Amino acid sequence: MKNKSVIVIGAGVAGIEAASNIADQGYSVTLIEKKDVLGGNLTNYAKLFPNFADADEVKNNLINNLSTKKVEILKNNDITKLFFENDKWHAVNSQNQTYSADVALLTTGFTVFDAKRKEELGYGIYDNVITSLEFESMYKTGKITTKQGNIPKRIAFLNCVGSRDEKVGNHYCSRVCCINAVKQATEFKTLYPESEAYCFYMDIRMAGQFYEELYRKSQEENNVIYIRGRISEAAATIDNRIQIKTEDTLTGLPLKMTVDLLVLMVGMEASEATSNLSKQNEINGEYGFAKSLGLHGNDNKTTKKGLFLAGSCKRPLNIPEAIADARAAALQITQYLNNLQ
Structure with missing residues (x-):
């Protein structure tokens, strides 16, 4: 094994893939994860767009591949400080333990927007307003129900919650919400074809491979209905349903709907x-x-010597993009370490 070392901070998709690829080149790799499981946000999903791949299978394939490599894995390890000193990077955890290496790779990823910050939508106030992650958790059980245990006869999906929103300060597009809404609406209609599914959107952004095809299929085969407009208010009815107010911006007409x-x-x-x-x-x-x-060409490098980035710590990425970016970072790191020999 070569005598240079790398610490990878964050064991989500990008961290696992980067650690595997760097270890393949014979370098010592330590992969540090704050939680007690590997996989990051991938662990929250049941199926993945656009082909409904099993999320656990994708995660397990990544982890199984990692297990064949000489990578030290440290779980339950929350890195709170990272600094460069004496030609080494030093990562310090919440217990004041320090790990040092020639290179540090940040793969610390993303978190999801806290929907309680959009009070007008009623999340955390009304039982039957949930997030897309909670939908995924229910879908893993094989059924979607209201808080009262009933199969929804009518369901609504609202895009761009916490994204492209000046009110909460996030002007950027999260890039995966549109296609994820299409996926979840399709999943719901596949389970319950007699129920109604509506998607409310500002724009439909289908930029990835096979995204547009899934969007068309959701309408033509699954009868998902798309309405252009943002929901301005959600309130509970006396029978625990949710009344939403919006404007159909294609027709210019106000719209009320109970779901x-x-x-x-x-x-x-x-x-x-x-x-x-x-x-x-x-x-x-x-x-x-x-x-x-x-x-363009330096997306994994930083202004700091020996400090690299991969995955959605830079911006929102989908899973294939995060994997590809991790491989690119591993190559850049390998080239950097080779020059240190």
Whole structure:
């Protein structure tokens, strides 16, 4: 094994893939994860867009591949400080333990927007307003029900909750919410074809491979109905249903609708670790995400010697993008370490 070392902070999709690829080159790798499980946000999902791949299978494949490599894995390890001193990067955890290496790779990822910050939508107030992550948890059980245990006869999905929103300060698009709403609406209609499913949106952004095809299929085969307009208010009725108010901006007409379940498609925000560690090292960009040297050719490098980035600690990415970005970071790190030999 080569005598240079790397610490990878965050064991989500990008962290696992990067650690595996760097270890393949013979370097010593320590993968540090704050939780007691590997997989990051991938662990929250049942199926993945656009092909309904099993999320656990994707996660397990990544972890099984990692297990064949010489990578030290440290779980339940919350890194709170990261600094460069004496030609080494030092990561300090909440117990004041320090891990040192020649290179540090931030793969600290994202967290989801707290829907309680949009009080007008009633999350945390009304039983039958849930988030897209809670929908995923229910879908894993094989059924979708209201808080009262009933199958929804009518369900609504609201895009862009916490994204493209000046009121909460997030002007950016989270990039995955549109296609995730299409996926979840399709899943719901597949389970309950007699029920109604509505998606409320500002714009439908189907930029990925097979996204547009799934969007068309959801309408033509699953009868999902799309309404252009943001929900301005949600309130509970006496029978625990949710009445929503919006405007259909294609017709210019106000719209009221009562649904059994309202699903908020929550966007991505920089995780606390991403925000804190990038700020400590003066590589913080907009909205708390870490800032790379540049999108074109230097997207995994930073202004700091030996400090690299991968995955959605930089900006919202989907899973295939995070995996590809992790491989790119591993190559950049390998080249950097080879030059140190």
